[in-house]
Amino acid sequence: MNFKQETINGCQVLSIQDERIDAHNSAGLKAELLQRVEQGGEPIIVQLEQVRFIDSSGLGALLSGHKQAVAKSGRLILVNIQPPVLAMFEITRLNRVFEIYADLNEALATQA
Amino acid sequence: MSPAIIQVDVIIPTQTRYLDLIGSIGERIAKELDSYSGDRNALAYHLNLVLTEATANAIKHAQDKDPKDTVRICIHIEERQLTIKVYDHGQGFDLEEVPAPDFEHPKENGMGLFFIRTFMDSVTYTRQTDGNVLEIIKYL
Numbered sequence: 001m002n003f004k005q006e007t008i009n010g011c012q013v014l015s016i017q018d019e020r021i022d023a024h025n026s027a028g029l030k031a032e033l034l035q036r037v038e039q040g041g042e043p044i045i046v047q048l049e050q051v052r053f054i055d056s057s058g059l060g061a062l063l064s065g066h067k068q069a070v071a072k073s074g075r076l077i078l079v080n081i082q083p084p085v086l087a088m089f090e091i092t093r094l095n096r097v098f099e100i101y102a103d104l105n106e107a108l109a110t111q112a
Numbered sequence: 113m114s115p116a117i118i119q120v121d122v123i124i125p126t127q128t129r130y131l132d133l134i135g136s137i138g139e140r141i142a143k144e145l146d147s148y149s150g151d152r153n154a155l156a157y158h159l160n161l162v163l164t165e166a167t168a169n170a171i172k173h174a175q176d177k178d179p180k181d182t183v184r185i186c187i188h189i190e191e192r193q194l195t196i197k198v199y200d201h202g203q204g205f206d207l208e209e210v211p212a213p214d215f216e217h218p219k220e221n222g223m224g225l226f227f228i229r230t231f232m233d234s235v236t237y238t239r240q241t242d243g244n245v246l247e248i249i250k251y252l
Contacts, residue, residue, distance in 0.1 A: 022135070023168040024128035053135070053157070055164045056227060060220035084157045091230065092223055093215040 001028035008045075009108050011077075012036055015047035021058030029058065033065030033076070040072060045107050049080035054088055066098055075099060077107045118144070118189040124167075126174040126181045134167045134185055135160040138196075141187060148252050158231040159194075159250075163187075165224035166198040166246050173202030173244075189252075196232075196248040204244040207237040 002017035014036070018025060036044050046062070062078065069076040077099045081089065089095040101107040120137060124130040138159030142152055163185065170183040184199040210225050228235055234249040 020132055020135075022128070022131045022164050023171070024131050053160060055131075055161055055168070056221075056223035057168065059223060063218060064220050084153075087154075087157075088161075088227075092213065092218065092226070094218060097218060 001025040001032065003032065007042070008104070009111055011043045011045050011108065011111060013045045013047060013104065015049070016051055019050055020053040021051055021061070022053070022055045023057040026055075026057035026061040030061035030064050033061065034068055037065060037068045037072060037074060037076070040074065043075040043077060043111065044069065045077045045079055045104065047080055047104065048078060048082070048085065051085055052082055054085050059088060059092060059094060063094065063097070077101060077110075079104050079107050118187075120185075120187040122185045123182050124185070126171045126179075126183055128168065128171060131164050131167055131171075135164040138163040138187070141189065141194075145189070145252060147191070162228050162231055162248060163196065165227055166196065166248065169224060170198050170200035170202065170246070173205065174200055192252050194250045194252055196246075196250075198246045198248075199243050200246075201243045204239040205237070207235065 004015040004017055006013050014032070021029060033044070044065070066076045079101050080103055081100060086095070089098065101110070118141065120141070122134065122137065124134065139156040142156035142159045145152065145155070148155060167183055167185060174181050174183065181201055186197040188195045211222065213219070213222050213226050228248060232248045232250045236247045238245050238247070
């Protein structure tokens with residue numbers, strides 16, 4: 001799993017560079033998220049603009065990060081989800097579980 | 113004009129790095145189905161997803177076995193029906209025992225078969241002495 005990482009306005013922004021999240025790279029995503037949640041503190045914003053395909057294991061990896069963040073009173077936020085990928089969140093109703101914003105600016109505004 | 117019959121038969125090692133290849137074949141095939149009247153982009157995603165999930169499942173069940181083990185994926189398309197068969201040599205599982213996901217208490221695992229059942233029209237799993245087969249049918 002390829003990431004680009006930056007800190008903006010006190011948030012860890014993790015931009016996923018792969019077009020596809022499946023059982024081949026989802027374990028790497030899960031490990032990365034859990035490690036960042038463990039470090040604690042700053043909200044984690046996962047930027048999914050490049051991702052055009054996600055399978056059940058990818059959703060599971062994000063869900064794992066979300067649950068761990070909530071358990072530590074943290075936040076894991078998803079932004080820029082492409083419509084076909086968002087449809088996967090909707091059909092599993094995970095769009096009601098995650099904190100999802102249209103883009104980074106919208107997510108950062110919730111920090112204000 | 114689509115040919116009346118397309119058949120694609122692929123054999124891969126039981127490694128997840130090949131999921132992209134298998135999923136992409138499904139996505140590409142969907143775009144060839146000129147006669148399909150539904151949303152072809154949605155069908156392309158669904159075939160990518162279903163092939164990815166079914167193949168990942170076969171790979172998972174084959175683990176801890178022979179590293180030379182393979183998964184065979186067969187995609188057969190006729191005028192109004194698309195059939196996917198995924199053959200594995202694992203210990204197999206009981207399709208009826210796999211529970212539907214609990215949307216109120218979502219879990220990290222167990223969504224793969226839900227996707228296959230949701231986007232396709234028929235799913236069966238047959239355990240055989242020389243290997244198992246997951247058969248998925250989509251009416252076009």
